[in-house]
Amino acid sequence: CWRMFAQLSESSYIMCRTEERVTEYAPLYIHTFQLIAPRKILEAQIFNQQYHSYEQIRSVPERLRWCRHHMGFMQKEVAERIGVKRTHYIEFETGNVDYYPKEIVDKLAGLYQIPVEDLLDEYNQFLYTGQGKLIRGYRERMRLQKKPFARQLGIDPRTLRGWENETIRVKRGSWERYFKESIEIS
Numbered sequence: 001c002w003r004m005f006a007q008l009s010e011s012s013y014i015m016c017r018t019e020e021r022v023t024e025y026a027p028l029y030i031h032t033f034q035l036i037a038p039r040k041i042l043e044a045q046i047f048n049q050q051y052h053s054y055e056q057i058r059s060v061p062e063r064l065r066w067c068r069h070h071m072g073f074m075q076k077e078v079a080e081r082i083g084v085k086r087t088h089y090i091e092f093e094t095g096n097v098d099y100y101p102k103e104i105v106d107k108l109a110g111l112y113q114i115p116v117e118d119l120l121d122e123y124n125q126f127l128y129t130g131q132g133k134l135i136r137g138y139r140e141r142m143r144l145q146k147k148p149f150a151r152q153l154g155i156d157p158r159t160l161r162g163w164e165n166e167t168i169r170v171k172r173g174s175w176e177r178y179f180k181e182s183i184e185i186s
Helices: 038-050 060-071 075-082 086-094 102-112 122-141 146-153 157-165 172-179
Strands: 003-007 012-019 022-029
Touching: 038 060, 060 086, 060 102, 075 086, 075 102, 102 122, 122 157, 122 172, 146 157
Parallel strands: none
Antiparallel strands: 003 012, 012 022
């Protein structure tokens, strides 16, 4: 009968047994791995056959799914690691949200070990870079004060002030209408 002689680390041990006055020693290493549910294996295989790297994928939701499959995570695990509810993370992967908060994108990029910019579409890049700084720079290049600039856009000056101070987030429709073609994101 084998018994533990010594524990070398959390997963490695020296085992021993004695039979007929002969003591034998043997190493024991306990391997651990994640088990992926069978229905998810097929999805991951299809994804990996379709794309060889996330750079080939143009949509943010599909990049997120590819990275998750590649790392062997379930949606629930990713959600726990970045501190959101699973349903919220699923919305990121299905494209049911148009805004990716900076703190969540930073955590996802760290988890997946990829640059933040790779998880952002143009709109979210605009927000991540700093909508206020970008809008203010654009307005100043046009040599306009806030009120004339707001009039030119056809918006309330308080809205422009909120955008520039980043107390109001520019919605995707407003970004497309006013800034998509005008502001260069570097």
